[in-house]
Amino acid sequence: MAFLGPHGTFCEQALRSLTPDVLGDALGDPEPSLHPWSSTTAALDAVRAGDADAACVPVENSVEGGVPATMDGLVEQPPLVIVREILLRVRFSVLVRPGTSVGDVRSVASHPHGEAQTRRWIAEHLPDAEVRLTSSTAAAAAQVAAGEVDAAVCAPVAAAHHGLVELASGVHDTGDAVTRFVLVRPPGAPGLPAPTGADRTSLAATTVNVPGALLAVLTEIAVRGVDLTRIESRPLRDRRGEYWFFLDGTGHVADAAMGEALAALRRRCTDVRFLGSYPRARLDDVADDDAPRGTGPGPGQTVKDYAEAAAWLEALRDGSGA
Numbered sequence: 148m149a150f151l152g153p154h155g156t157f158c159e160q161a162l163r164s165l166t167p168d169v170l171g172d173a174l175g176d177p178e179p180s181l182h183p184w185s186s187t188t189a190a191l192d193a194v195r196a197g198d199a200d201a202a203c204v205p206v207e208n209s210v211e212g213g214v215p216a217t218m219d220g221l222v223e224q225p226p227l228v229i230v231r232e233i234l235l236r237v238r239f240s241v242l243v244r245p246g247t248s249v250g251d252v253r254s255v256a257s258h259p260h261g262e263a264q265t266r267r268w269i270a271e272h273l274p275d276a277e278v279r280l281t282s283s284t285a286a287a288a289a290q291v292a293a294g295e296v297d298a299a300v301c302a303p304v305a306a307a308h309h310g311l312v313e314l315a316s317g318v319h320d321t322g323d324a325v326t327r328f329v330l331v332r333p334p335g336a337p338g339l340p341a342p343t344g345a346d347r348t349s350l351a352a353t354t355v356n357v358p359g360a361l362l363a364v365l366t367e368i369a370v371r372g373v374d375l376t377r378i379e380s381r382p383l384r385d386r387r388g389e390y391w392f393f394l395d396g397t398g399h400v401a402d403a404a405m406g407e408a409l410a411a412l413r414r415r416c417t418d419v420r421f422l423g424s425y426p427r428a429r430l431d432d433v434a435d436d437d438a439p440r441g442t443g444p445g446p447g448q449t450v451k452d453y454a455e456a457a458a459w460l461e462a463l464r465d466g467s468g469a
């Protein structure tokens with residue numbers, strides 16, 4: 148199992164927070180061996196090349212938004228599917244070599260999401276330090292240990308892994324930032340995670356650039372009562388002005404409403420990628436903050452409505468009903 152390394156990343160912490168039964172369910176292996184990879188792209192490539200069976204990568208953060216490398220990597224071919232999501236609170240420390248004081252810090256490194264979440268603290272406390280971006284927060288810690296940079300903004304656990312000490316802790320600008328990580332693997336055995344009744348489905352869709360194209364995509368989702376929990380776009384890269392729309396909605400592809408929405412997008416869109424159906428993660432101490440809101444399924448949108456309509460159509464088709 149590949150994760151964004153080196154040792155001491157938030158990604159490793161997220162992965163290690165999973166119990167053997169969850170890993171067994173998601174991967175068919177309750178005790179996979181965990182290996183650090185140098186970047187999100189490299190970890191996803193390793194799965195596609197068969198060098199790893201699965202990967203754990205960061206996908207979005209409640210403060211800074213999506214992780215572009217992960218989103219771009221998820222829509223590449225051959226396909227990968229998300230089989231689990233993990234939510235982790237991220238708290239940042241500034242780590243240095245023993246003996247370094249604030250006045251010695253001329254350069255500070257972190258992952259772009261780490262830098263974005265501690266920008267104000269850095270501006271206030273290290274205004275003259277050069278800021279360098281690294282492939283992960285723990286990669287920044289490794290650079291401090293190697294003497295290439297003076298300080299790293301990273302997880303406190305990185306100190307033990309890289310022989311560093313804490314110069315400051317709790318340096319994030321916004322409290323309670325939560326990062327969402329996903330476990331991905333190639334489609335196939337052990338099959339899709341079973342529906343739990345509290346699932347999420349991720350997909351990416353691209354359409355021709357005509358007025359109302361995105362509205363048409365969203366309408367297919369809305370009319371089936373699927374609750375959209377995220378929408379974000381990334382450029383298609385090779386076709387200027389066209390985008391991948393990354394959509395997350397509550398429900399499982401095995402549910403009639405989500406399944407029909409996916410089939411409709413398959414008919415309407417230039418390309419649709421099913422990125423997985425998996426149980427929705429929750430933070431232990433927080434109420435289910437993205438449970439479907441509002442009044443729930445509208446007229447004709449309940450599971451029972453879908454089942455009755457499907458049975459009626461089947462009877463019409465086999466000639467027994469009218």
Ligand SMILES: O=C(O)C(=O)Cc1ccccc1
Nearest residue numbers: 156157158258260261283284
């Ligand atoms: O670099 C890490 O440690 C990661 O796991 C990615 C990341 C970076 C900053 C905030 C959350 C996740």
